[in-house]
Amino acid sequence: MGGRPAPDAAGLPAVVLALLPVAGTAPDSAAISTLAAAWAPVARDRAVLVVPVPVTATAPEVAWPELAAAYGAAELAGVGTPAPLATGGRAVLFTGLSGAGKSTIAARLVELLLEAGRTVTLLDGDEVRTHLSAGLGFAKADRDTNVRRIGWVAGQIAKHGGIAVCAPIAPYAATRADARALVEEQAGPGSFTLVHVATPLAECEARDRKGLYAKARRGEIAEFTGISDPYEEPTDADVTLDTRALSVDESARAVLTHLGLG
Ligand SMILES: Nc1ncnc2c1ncn2[C@@H]1O[C@H](COP(=O)(O)OS(=O)(=O)O)[C@@H](OP(=O)(O)O)[C@H]1O
Numbered sequence: 204m205g206g207r208p209a210p211d212a213a214g215l216p217a218v219v220l221a222l223l224p225v226a227g228t229a230p231d232s233a234a235i236s237t238l239a240a241a242w243a244p245v246a247r248d249r250a251v252l253v254v255p256v257p258v259t260a261t262a263p264e265v266a267w268p269e270l271a272a273a274y275g276a277a278e279l280a281g282v283g284t285p286a287p288l289a290t291g292g293r294a295v296l297f298t299g300l301s302g303a304g305k306s307t308i309a310a311r312l313v314e315l316l317l318e319a320g321r322t323v324t325l326l327d328g329d330e331v332r333t334h335l336s337a338g339l340g341f342a343k344a345d346r347d348t349n350v351r352r353i354g355w356v357a358g359q360i361a362k363h364g365g366i367a368v369c370a371p372i373a374p375y376a377a378t379r380a381d382a383r384a385l386v387e388e389q390a391g392p393g394s395f396t397l398v399h400v401a402t403p404l405a406e407c408e409a410r411d412r413k414g415l416y417a418k419a420r421r422g423e424i425a426e427f428t429g430i431s432d433p434y435e436e437p438t439d440a441d442v443t444l445d446t447r448a449l450s451v452d453e454s455a456r457a458v459l460t461h462l463g464l465g
């Protein structure tokens with residue numbers, strides 16, 4: 204049998220064979236547990252045997268009935284991709300201009316989540332660029348690589364029940380969508396939250412905490428987001444924060460409430 208349990212699995216044999224397509228990659232123990240867990244309520248007292256098979260899930264090189272027969276199954280009960288196991292893990296991606304308040308609000312959110320007893324990992328822009336994305340610059344391809352790496356790591360954290368709080372500028376809509384997909388593929392639908400820290404450019408520039416806007420205006424920093432490089436305003440934000448109206452604490456609590464953890 205392959206993939207997701209059939210809705211009506213009455214009359215299943217004593218041993219249920221669940222084939223896990225792994226397309227030539229090493230089988231992932233979390234994916235094995237996910238498939239076993241998906242079958243458990245249907246299979247009830249029967250044994251569930253999860254077997255990784257080297258085929259592509261969406262376009263198996265060998266048709267599922269043939270494959271099932273090759274592994275000794277008497278019948279094929281269902282084909283599909285099981286939903287990832289819901290571990291309660293989440294990824295929160297703050298996006299916004301430099302100086303918008305991403306790091307400040309993310310840090311407060313981390314405090315609140317820790318107080319709520321959650322395991323939290325902060326993937327702050329500066330730290331990510333020192334370690335995970337060392338050597339990358341600010342051209343579009345490098346920013347995309349940076350944000351996708353953050354998405355993948357955040358997905359790993361969420362998949363194992365943790366909460367990843369990430370605060371890159373993430374200026375491109377398509378790349379933010381990639382990050383959402385990378386998280387949800389690993390940790391399940393709804394595990395990703397996009398928070399737009401929607402501080403206008405004029406306000407960020409007036410704050411100019413690091414003096415970067417002044418430098419960018421003088422032409423001393425190339426490709427500076429908002430000045431000489433694009434920032435695509437999100438149209439798919441789960442939470443939008445106006446930091447001119449909300450304090451740091453109020454913003455962080457708004458995110459916490461959205462997560463259902465407030
Ligand atoms: N050209 C250019 N454009 C924007 N930002 C720049 C640039 N050069 C350096 N910096 C500093 O790098 C921080 C942004 O890095 P990110 O990793 O968050 O950017 S991105 O998501 O990959 O676009 C950003 O940090 P924050 O101010 O905390 O947002 C800047 O301090």
Ligand SMILES: Nc1ncnc2c1ncn2[C@@H]1O[C@H](COP(=O)(O)OP(=O)(O)O)[C@@H](O)[C@H]1O
Pocket residue numbers: 299300301302303304305306307308370400410412446447449450451454
């Ligand atoms: N309501 C607010 N929310 C977040 N930051 C604010 C707010 N009001 C003022 N600030 C200030 O704006 C600056 C934002 O900087 P930072 O958090 O590093 O932004 P980013 O990470 O988006 O570059 C900080 O100095 C912070 O104290």
